Amino acid sequence: MSAHSARSAVGAVFALEQAAVRFGHGTRALQALQNVSLHIAPGERVALIGANGCGKSTLLRLLHGLLKPSSGALRCDDSLAQAMVFQRPYVMRLSVHANVALGLWLRGQSWTQAGRLALQALQAVGMAEHAQRPARQLSGGQQQRLALARACALQPRVLLLDEPTSSLDPHAKREVESLIQTIAAQDPAMTVVFASHNLGQVKRLASRVLYLEQGRVLADLPVQEFFGAGLLAEPYRQAHLFVKGEQV
Numbered sequence: 001m002s003a004h005s006a007r008s009a010v011g012a013v014f015a016l017e018q019a020a021v022r023f024g025h026g027t028r029a030l031q032a033l034q035n036v037s038l039h040i041a042p043g044e045r046v047a048l049i050g051a052n053g054c055g056k057s058t059l060l061r062l063l064h065g066l067l068k069p070s071s072g073a074l075r076c077d078d079s080l081a082q083a084m085v086f087q088r089p090y091v092m093r094l095s096v097h098a099n100v101a102l103g104l105w106l107r108g109q110s111w112t113q114a115g116r117l118a119l120q121a122l123q124a125v126g127m128a129e130h131a132q133r134p135a136r137q138l139s140g141g142q143q144q145r146l147a148l149a150r151a152c153a154l155q156p157r158v159l160l161l162d163e164p165t166s167s168l169d170p171h172a173k174r175e176v177e178s179l180i181q182t183i184a185a186q187d188p189a190m191t192v193v194f195a196s197h198n199l200g201q202v203k204r205l206a207s208r209v210l211y212l213e214q215g216r217v218l219a220d221l222p223v224q225e226f227f228g229a230g231l232l233a234e235p236y237r238q239a240h241l242f243v244k245g246e247q248v
């Protein structure tokens with residue numbers, strides 16, 4: 001059974017059983033994730049939070065099939081199309097429109113159809129007026145909108161976002177976050193898993209919070225419970241997140 005192909009018996013989008021990811025070998029091995037067991041159901045909005053290096057990106061990459069577990073298992077419902085957006089989008093030296101169309105063409109659409117769907121996706125993220133501009137001339141916030149258009153053009157049932165607003169200025173942060181909110185609200189059945197250092201954003205977007213420390217999931221709770229008074233007391237107050245993270 002492939003690590004990233006078998007459907008979960010319990011109808012989960014993702015099921016991780018004692019999953020670990022190690023980088024390197026022998027004494028130099030780094031345990032980026034360990035003993036991670038969890039299920040993510042369709043329509044959940046899951047925030048991954050924790051200090052730099054705690055394993056958020058590694059977990060997202062694992063879910064997206066970019067990494068395989070070194071041990072343990074990942075089961076994933078492959079009938080659900082996935083798209084991932086990274087902290088800093090990769091933008092090709094092409095027009096905005098071609099940046100979106102190319103992804104669709106590479107997945108087998110005709111160039112005409114790819115162009116049509118790309119324009120629709122750009123309209124959906126408010127970027128149609130920039131379609132013919134060189135993509136590399138866009139601002140950071142516009143480039144992240146482009147990345148969201150590229151993701152949405154694939155009509156994903158599962159959207160993975162790795163700190164989608166952390167490289168943006170406050171204005172662009174708000175714009176891109178509200179775009180993510182709109183995309184998620186349009187499709188309540190879409191599963192969204194995102195990494196963030198911004199606790200306000202986590203409250204606004206998430207239904208469930210996974211708090212990671214050194215590759216382990218220390219808390220896995222509904223968002224209200226995570227931010228409930230009891231849990232914000234020790235030991236969470238001590239966590240790096242509240243020192244280095246953004247609390248707005």
Ligand SMILES: Nc1ncnc2c1ncn2[C@@H]1O[C@H](COP(=O)(O)OP(=O)(O)OP(=O)(O)O)[C@@H](O)[C@H]1O
Pocket residue numbers: 023024030031032050051052053054055056057058059195
């Ligand atoms: N390809 C790699 N090779 C070696 N080590 C890696 C690799 N990718 C990640 N790591 C290490 O694995 C650990 C987890 O990294 P990861 O990027 O998942 O953390 P993160 O929580 O996303 O951090 P940040 O908040 O800074 O983005 C870190 O110690 C990191 O240095």
